[in-house]
Amino acid sequence: MKILKKNQISGPHKDLSIYIHIPFCEKICPYCDFNKYSKVDELIPDFTQSLIKEIQINSKEFKNSKIVTISLGGGTPSYINNQDLISVFDSIKNNYYLDDEFEFSIEINPADLDDSKLELYEEIGINRVSVGGQSFDNKILKKLGRNHDSEILIKSLELLSNSYIDNINLDLIFGVPSQTLTQWENSLKMFLNFSFPHLSTYLLTFEPKTKFYKDLNQRRIFEPKENEIINMFNLTKEILNNNNYSQYEISNWAKKDRESIHNLRYWNSENYLGFGPGSSSHIDGRRMKNISSLKKYIQLCKNKINPDELYSEISTMTEEEKMIEYVMLNLRLKKGIEHEDFQRKFDNVFTLKFRDMLEELNNNFLIKSNSKSTSLTNKGKLLSDYIFSKFTEEISL
Ligand code: SF4
Known part of the structure; x- marks a missing residue:
C-alpha cells in the first residue's frame, strides 16, 4: 500500500512540473540575458523565505496534482548554501504530492561543486545534474567571462562521474567570437571522454541589454561568419551521431531514452509552475509570469499575498x-x-x-x-x- 505523505491525497492526479528560479550568480557573464543578480548575497536569506512562501501559497490550488519533475535553474542554483536548499526542498515535499519517481534536476556551476554539495544532492533526491561548462578551452572560457577554467571543469566532471548520479548533462556554447572549429571540436571530444548521457549545444546569441550586444555594436567583438557556424553545426552532428547521441531537439542531444523529461514537458506544452522572480508558469493554456525584480519579489512575499499578486503578466492563449x-x-x-x-x-x-x-x-x-x-x-x-x-x-x- 502506498503511504501518503503530508498533503498527499488519494484519487486521480494531473501531472505537473515545478521550476524554481534561483537568481544569484557569483559574477555576471557578458552574454547572459537571464534574470540574475550578483553581489547581493545579503538578500539570499530573505529570498529563500519568500520562495518558501510562494511555494506554500500556490499549493492549495494544486493539491490534486502530482509532481513528475522538479528543475532548479537560474542564475546559479548551486550558489546558495546547503541549508537554504534543504528548506526549499522541504517546502515542496510538505506541500505537494510527489510522484514515486520524479526527475529532480539542478543546474550547477563547475566552480561550486564539492563533496558536501554532492552529499546533499543525494540526500534530497536530486537525480539529474546539468553542468554549465560551456567550453574546455581556457581562452574561450575567459572570453565568456566564466569564473571557472578548464581544470576546474574537468575536476567537477570527474567528481560527478564518480558519484551516485548517472544522469548528467553538460552545456557547451559554440559561435563564440574568435572561436575556431578546432577549439569546438576539442570541447566536443572532451565531452565524449566522460560518456555522459546528455549534451546541450547552444549557439551564442547576442541579446539586447547584454555586454556582448554592446561590444558587438561598438565593434569590439565580431560575430562569427555564417560558414563558420555551419561548419560547427555540421561537425557537432557528425561527432555526436557517430557516438550514438540523437539530436532530439535543436540544441539537445541524448543517448537512447536519456532525454530530459522536464524539458520535453516544456516543449510538449504540458503544465508547469514556476517559482521565483521572473519565472513562468503554464496551466491549461493560461500563462503567468512572475515579476522580475528580486527586491519587489521579496517585498511582495513578505506581505500577505495571493498568488496572482506576484504575476506581472497573466494571459489566456488564443x-x-x-x-x-x-x-x-x-x-x-x-x-x-x-x-x-x-x-x-x-x-x-x-x-x-x-x-x-x-x-x-x-x-x-x-x-x-x-x-x-x-x-x-x-x-x-x-x-x-x-x-x-x-x-x-x-x-x-
Ligand atoms: S552563470 Fe549562468 S546565469 Fe549566471 S550570469 Fe553566467 S550565464 Fe548567466
Missing part, C-alpha cells in the same frame, strides 16, 4: 497563439509535427492549412514531410528562426 507555439515547439523536436496530433488539437488538416508554404520550404530543402509528420532538415535547423517566422505570419493572417 487559438492562434496556441497554434504558433505548438508549431514552433514541435518543429524544434526530432519527431516534428505529427499531422494527426495537430488535427486533433486544432481541428484543421496541417498539410492543407499550410500547403503552399510547405511546398516552398520543401523545395528549399528546409523541411521533410511525409503523410504522417513534418520536421526540419539539417539546413532547416540552421534556419529555424526564418521558418518559425514564416509559420507565425501564415497563422496570424
Whole structure:
C-alpha cells in the first residue's frame, strides 16, 4: 500500500512540473540575458523565505496534482548554501504530492561543486545534474567571462562521474567570437571522454541589454561568419551521431531514452509552475509570469499575498497563439509535427492549412514531410528562426 505523505491525497492526479528560479550568480557573464543578480548575497536569506512562501501559497490550488519533475535553474542554483536548499526542498515535499519517481534536476556551476554539495544532492533526491561548462578551452572560457577554467571543469566532471548520479548533462556554447572549429571540436571530444548521457549545444546569441550586444555594436567583438557556424553545426552532428547521441531537439542531444523529461514537458506544452522572480508558469493554456525584480519579489512575499499578486503578466492563449507555439515547439523536436496530433488539437488538416508554404520550404530543402509528420532538415535547423517566422505570419493572417 502506498503511504501518503503530508498533503498527499488519494484519487486521480494531473501531472505537473515545478521550476524554481534561483537568481544569484557569483559574477555576471557578458552574454547572459537571464534574470540574475550578483553581489547581493545579503538578500539570499530573505529570498529563500519568500520562495518558501510562494511555494506554500500556490499549493492549495494544486493539491490534486502530482509532481513528475522538479528543475532548479537560474542564475546559479548551486550558489546558495546547503541549508537554504534543504528548506526549499522541504517546502515542496510538505506541500505537494510527489510522484514515486520524479526527475529532480539542478543546474550547477563547475566552480561550486564539492563533496558536501554532492552529499546533499543525494540526500534530497536530486537525480539529474546539468553542468554549465560551456567550453574546455581556457581562452574561450575567459572570453565568456566564466569564473571557472578548464581544470576546474574537468575536476567537477570527474567528481560527478564518480558519484551516485548517472544522469548528467553538460552545456557547451559554440559561435563564440574568435572561436575556431578546432577549439569546438576539442570541447566536443572532451565531452565524449566522460560518456555522459546528455549534451546541450547552444549557439551564442547576442541579446539586447547584454555586454556582448554592446561590444558587438561598438565593434569590439565580431560575430562569427555564417560558414563558420555551419561548419560547427555540421561537425557537432557528425561527432555526436557517430557516438550514438540523437539530436532530439535543436540544441539537445541524448543517448537512447536519456532525454530530459522536464524539458520535453516544456516543449510538449504540458503544465508547469514556476517559482521565483521572473519565472513562468503554464496551466491549461493560461500563462503567468512572475515579476522580475528580486527586491519587489521579496517585498511582495513578505506581505500577505495571493498568488496572482506576484504575476506581472497573466494571459489566456488564443487559438492562434496556441497554434504558433505548438508549431514552433514541435518543429524544434526530432519527431516534428505529427499531422494527426495537430488535427486533433486544432481541428484543421496541417498539410492543407499550410500547403503552399510547405511546398516552398520543401523545395528549399528546409523541411521533410511525409503523410504522417513534418520536421526540419539539417539546413532547416540552421534556419529555424526564418521558418518559425514564416509559420507565425501564415497563422496570424
Ligand atoms: S552563470 Fe549562468 S546565469 Fe549566471 S550570469 Fe553566467 S550565464 Fe548567466
